[in-house]
Amino acid sequence: MELRLSPTTMPTTVRPTLAPRLSSSQVTGGADGGFSGALKSALSSVSAAQNDATRLQREVQMENPKVSLEETMVAIQKAQIGFQATLHVRNRMVQAYTDIMNMQV
Numbered sequence: 001m002e003l004r005l006s007p008t009t010m011p012t013t014v015r016p017t018l019a020p021r022l023s024s025s026q027v028t029g030g031a032d033g034g035f036s037g038a039l040k041s042a043l044s045s046v047s048a049a050q051n052d053a054t055r056l057q058r059e060v061q062m063e064n065p066k067v068s069l070e071e072t073m074v075a076i077q078k079a080q081i082g083f084q085a086t087l088h089v090r091n092r093m094v095q096a097y098t099d100i101m102n103m104q105v
Contacts, residue, residue, distance in 0.1 A: 042086070042089075046079070046082040049079040049082050050079045053075040053078070056072040057072055057076065060072045
């Protein structure tokens, strides 16, 4: 699982040469993904990590000599950290939605 975020602190109005040009398909959620694509890939990555940890757990419980307990514990911790990060993102998205809905017009 690889989660890399590249924060940009400089507004695009200050750096107009680096501002991305959005087409109408990108604004409406085009095929390239954008935020929804990144979110879907992150969710699938977390799901894959959880499935891998579950598989390794099952193999350890069945006493498979090819699967080590250490490898299983590391996979479980990776899955847990990914799930916690996903929960934090969800909570922040819900909070942002709530803040926007409570704005005065």
